[in-house]
């Protein structure tokens with residue numbers, strides 16, 4: 001499931017322009033020798049590793065390997081208060097995650113605590129023709145985090161591509177068997193695709209794509225979020241935090257009690273015919289969402305909006321790349337209009353952050369600060385499990401303030 005929110009292009013993933021993004025900055029550990037990952041017992045190291053079992057690396061050559069290309073099973077049964085997580089990934093990616101302290105439990109951000117006071121946002125119920133799904137049990141506000149979920153398993157797509165099917169299934173089964181009982185039970189209770197073998201059938205239709213390490217694509221099964229059905233005109237999108245190994249589902253706009261919560265399993269701008277084909281071929285279902293049942297006029301309008309969104313997004317990228325920042329800002333306004341018409345508007349803190357950057361690049365500190373502040377307000381209001389976003393917005397504003405002071 002490669003779901004993608006209709007985000008605008010962003011420079012350096014939303015970091016302050018004076019502090020380029022870097023996943024592994026601040027002296028975090030990268031590429032440790034296998035011993036430091038517990039693959040080869042490391043007598044001298046007293047570092048505390050999150051793994052509950054010694055990592056299993058089928059085919060590991062222990063003599064001179066640095067282990068960087070190996071796929072191993074890493075399980076932390078303690079992860080998030082005993083939810084547990086198994087990874088099938090390279091030793092490099094596993095070590096990056098350890099270096100990012102991704103397994104450490106951190107205090108819940110304040111905004112998330114406030115959200116908890118609003119009460120549960122949804123129920124999991126049977127939905128005609130789609131199996132189970134999520135339905136809002138109260139009004140959900142635009143930008144609100146509807147649910148927060150942790151992965152039961154994360155699997156490198158390179159492992160899926162390079163491994164013989166029977167070997168792949170054996171490792172996935174082993175990785176699942178190392179999880180705590182409740183998480184294991186939730187995994188095996190998920191819906192199944194048409195594949196012959198159980199783990200293929202479950203992973204096949206219940207995975208989300210996430211990026212770990214250095215652009216290393218993985219699929220993850222998040223057992224609660226996996227109940228969310230596809231909608232061609234979705235009302236929610238997901239954000240994944242690699243530092244917290246957590247996914248949050250965010251509302252695109254107000255969702256009323258009784259409405260189904262949906263996400264798009266395909267990039268939002270995919271044309272309708274391709275969308276249906278992809279869902280049928282890759283997911284094995286004939287889409288039953290409201291847009292698929294809409295009349296020709298409504299569908300034609302939607303197709304036009306999406307085509308324009310794609311064109312405008314390309315124009316923004318192009319203008320930005322060539323230094324025409326004012327043009328990029330203007331086109332972003334048009335893009336916003338079409339995305340609002342299509343009812344798949346951008347997630348606001350990210351959108352405001354993008355505009356703040358564009359204004360900054362255009363030398364307009366006043367508007368950069370205005371949008372930077374709106375982005376910060378957005379993060380404060382609804383928060384995120386990844387409070388780095390909030391810190392980043394604060395840092396950017398501090399940076400803009402110092403620039404403004406220097407300029408005056």
Ligand SMILES: C[S@@+](CC[C@H](N)C(=O)[O-])C[C@H]1O[C@@H](n2cnc3c(N)ncnc32)[C@H](O)[C@@H]1O
Pocket residue numbers: 129130131132133190191192193205206207226227228229230231283284285286287288289
């Ligand atoms: C990730 S699961 C979603 C939850 C699932 N309905 C369940 O009962 O657990 C994906 C599966 O749900 C069903 N599904 C999701 N979206 C659908 C849609 N728009 N129309 C029909 N079936 C859908 C398909 O069977 C698909 O393979």
